[in-house]
Amino acid sequence: MQNKKKKNRPLSPHITIYRPQFTSVTSILTRITGNSLLVGSLIFVFWFISVAMGEIFFNKVSPYIHSGFVDFIMFLSIWAFWYHFLAGLRHLYWDTGRGLEIYEAKVLAYIVVVGSFGLSAFTALII
Amino acid sequence: MASSQSKKILSGQHSRSGTHHHKRMMRSSIALVFLMPLFIFSVGPVFGSPYSEVIAFLSRPFNALLMFVSLSVIFVHFSFGVQVLIEDYVRGEARSTLILVMNLVCYTAIGMSLFALIRILL
Numbered sequence: 001m002q003n004k005k006k007k008n009r010p011l012s013p014h015i016t017i018y019r020p021q022f023t024s025v026t027s028i029l030t031r032i033t034g035n036s037l038l039v040g041s042l043i044f045v046f047w048f049i050s051v052a053m054g055e056i057f058f059n060k061v062s063p064y065i066h067s068g069f070v071d072f073i074m075f076l077s078i079w080a081f082w083y084h085f086l087a088g089l090r091h092l093y094w095d096t097g098r099g100l101e102i103y104e105a106k107v108l109a110y111i112v113v114v115g116s117f118g119l120s121a122f123t124a125l126i127i
Numbered sequence: 128m129a130s131s132q133s134k135k136i137l138s139g140q141h142s143r144s145g146t147h148h149h150k151r152m153m154r155s156s157i158a159l160v161f162l163m164p165l166f167i168f169s170v171g172p173v174f175g176s177p178y179s180e181v182i183a184f185l186s187r188p189f190n191a192l193l194m195f196v197s198l199s200v201i202f203v204h205f206s207f208g209v210q211v212l213i214e215d216y217v218r219g220e221a222r223s224t225l226i227l228v229m230n231l232v233c234y235t236a237i238g239m240s241l242f243a244l245i246r247i248l249l
Binding site for chain 1: 212232236
């Protein structure tokens with residue numbers, strides 16, 4: 001009896017029964033961007049390994065690494081990185097016990113979203 | 128009765144390491160706050176450069192060190208983060224298996240980038 005109850009317990013973030021709010025969406029995006037960054041990171045590691053394999057191999061795989069599709073992934077990764085970066089800073093700030101009032105949380109959410117686009121544009125210009 | 132119930136809770140519900148997991152997440156993210164802007168703006172432009180320029184960039188000790196330290200902390204941080212994701216959405220035996228697989232991916236990536244760096248520098 002007790003075991004059955006235990007097995008049917010819902011898992012912690014009840015996203016399916018939670019009405020989406022601006023602040024909750026920005027929070028979930030932290031997780032999505034962070035975990036999606038694995039793709040860009042592994043592409044980068046593959047590029048790094050191709051450097052180590054020597055010039056011939058590097059030139060052979062270079063067209064694939066800099067194809068339009070991979071460029072698109074890397075560009076999205078830049079945004080995902082800055083978003084995750086700012087949202088992570090927000091988490092560190094929250095961990096000090098500040099910024100948790102509803103008004104402050106909304107302001108922080110706006111800063112994270114607007115800041116991520118601004119920093120992505122800045123990065124794209126420089127790189 | 129009370130003690131058997133609390134025993135049940137302790138055995139199946141958590142591993143008593145939540146604080147430790149949170150702290151290691153914070154430590155790695157504080158490190159990345161400083162490392163990542165440096166990494167993005169110095170290594171970023173090299174991604175896409177011709178071979179000789181990449182080698183010239185990596186033969187400077189600071190850049191090589193930044194490359195390895197950043198990649199290590201990135202993947203360690205990722206392994207912590209993805210563990211939280213898996214713990215939240217995957218249950219049963221698949222949970223620990225998936226955490227193990229993701230740890231393997233992360234530490235393989237670190238190992239391979241170290242191997243790559245040594246091969247480039249030698």
